[in-house]
Amino acid sequence: MLPSIKTNKHISVQEAQKKMERYCAYQERCHQEVVRKLREMRMIPEAIDHIMAHLIKENYLNEERFAKSFARGKFNIKKWGKKRIVQELKNRHISRFNIKSALKEIDDEDYLNTLHSLAIKRLSQITETHPQKRKRKLADYLLYRGWESDLVYAKIKELT
Incomplete structure (x- = not known):
């Protein structure tokens, strides 16, 4: 038997939910990243909706918190200007309200x-x-x- 062969076994909604909880707990994520990850796991749309609702309800996912963290990080670490930060947040489908809120994080x-x-x-x-x-x-x-x-x-x- 060969080690580390990736199988295409199906995982349950509960297993996927636990994986996504760990994924979101590790660092702030936007909704788009989590949905992409769930699609890569070949979850059906109903399961994706269920898991996303759970993550939001349990506060694993919060777009405002993500946007603020993203803006602070890109400014402090990568020295990006506001225009680049706004563009990157728009690419991640973050709302205008959350983008404005995120830019207030920059003194x-x-x-x-x-x-x-x-x-x-x-x-x-x-x-x-x-x-x-x-x-x-x-x-x-x-x-x-x-x-x-x-x-x-x-x-x-x-x-x-």
Whole structure:
């Protein structure tokens, strides 16, 4: 008998529910991630609805909590701007209300300080000598990370 052969055995709704409880307890999840995981487990739509209702009722799943955690994490760890965070939350089908609530987690002063330190750090890494190309590279970098264009261009003007 070969070890670790994956079988396509069917699992019960209770087993799937326990797996999803552990999956959601490990880290915050959005509804879309959990539904995708349940579909991968080949659960039928009725079972998915039942499990999702249970997870929400028992507070394993909470989209507002997910959105807040996501926004804090992406800002603090990856230094993303608000535009990128909003786009990623929209891609996960998070409501406008929860997105607004999540953005309140980011302190305005921290936001501007992070932009400043990120711009300075990136500017020191750019080896381009032509001033316009340097500015363009810095702008592209900051815009890609989701920082608002008015803030980016004001910061470039201030630093160069």
